[in-house]
Amino acid sequence: MKTVQADLEHVFPDETIARMEALYPAQAGLLHHLLPDHPLLSLEALAQLGEGLPGAQVEYNPGDVPIGIKPADIPTNGLSIGETIRTIDTNRSWAVLKNIETVAEYRALLMDLLGELKSVVEPRTGAMLTPQGFVFISSPGSITPFHFDPEHNILLQLRGRKVMNVWPAGDERFAHRVEHERYHTGGHRNLPWQEAYRDGAQQVPLGPGDAVLMPVMAPHFVANGDAPSVSLSITWRSEWSYRESEAHAANAALRRMGLDPAMPPRWPSYAWVKTVGWRIARKLGLVS
Numbered sequence: 001m002k003t004v005q006a007d008l009e010h011v012f013p014d015e016t017i018a019r020m021e022a023l024y025p026a027q028a029g030l031l032h033h034l035l036p037d038h039p040l041l042s043l044e045a046l047a048q049l050g051e052g053l054p055g056a057q058v059e060y061n062p063g064d065v066p067i068g069i070k071p072a073d074i075p076t077n078g079l080s081i082g083e084t085i086r087t088i089d090t091n092r093s094w095a096v097l098k099n100i101e102t103v104a105e106y107r108a109l110l111m112d113l114l115g116e117l118k119s120v121v122e123p124r125t126g127a128m129l130t131p132q133g134f135v136f137i138s139s140p141g142s143i144t145p146f147h148f149d150p151e152h153n154i155l156l157q158l159r160g161r162k163v164m165n166v167w168p169a170g171d172e173r174f175a176h177r178v179e180h181e182r183y184h185t186g187g188h189r190n191l192p193w194q195e196a197y198r199d200g201a202q203q204v205p206l207g208p209g210d211a212v213l214m215p216v217m218a219p220h221f222v223a224n225g226d227a228p229s230v231s232l233s234i235t236w237r238s239e240w241s242y243r244e245s246e247a248h249a250a251n252a253a254l255r256r257m258g259l260d261p262a263m264p265p266r267w268p269s270y271a272w273v274k275t276v277g278w279r280i281a282r283k284l285g286l287v288s
């Protein structure tokens, strides 16, 4: 029986740390990892993890959905999460286990990995807040529809191959400010898709040992290769990302009042000013 690797100090090689220094926080790009075959990340371990997590932390569905599918149109695959993971080779599905940090062993793994990145992250975006981990398990050919996420994220490819298709965060040609406002006031992560977007994609092919740095709110979709895929996503938030989120929510409130606020620039000090203004307005009862 394999044992848990005790020394994870060098999961991210020096060249990846240097690459992150160039990319983080604004640019997507290819990184590498040395995460060994880890017993916590075998299909059987993940199936048991999925069976033990609360239902709200598990999401899965058929994997052959259109890139631009509406959340309400996503069908079920008719299996349990455990069956979905154990038979991922053949069931044409896509699954995510969310917030794996709620389980102690997985939290320890996540914190080890994030700890290696502190020297890059903290000088640029401050303390690493709200560490969260997600595991994606997907069948050959499955698609993760076009969407964005609010976290700073590194996705580590563990098994199989996939292509991350990513667009610049904050470029309204691919995610209009109204979509940001909708998301930051409780809307779904999926975004409206147009085939014309394909020309503007940055494509990052991923195999085992590869990883991709994903900026906050960068629109993306993921296309699996012809083998089952397992990926581990390690994420964190920053004061900046929270302020940007609040700036969009503030704009949504202004839009409801009949105004047409501009897209907040992706710049922390600006987002901070706007957020403080919004907090004051909220306290004064000017917005809800």
Ligand SMILES: [Fe+2]
Binding pocket: 147, 148, 149, 220
């Ligand atoms: Fe995502």
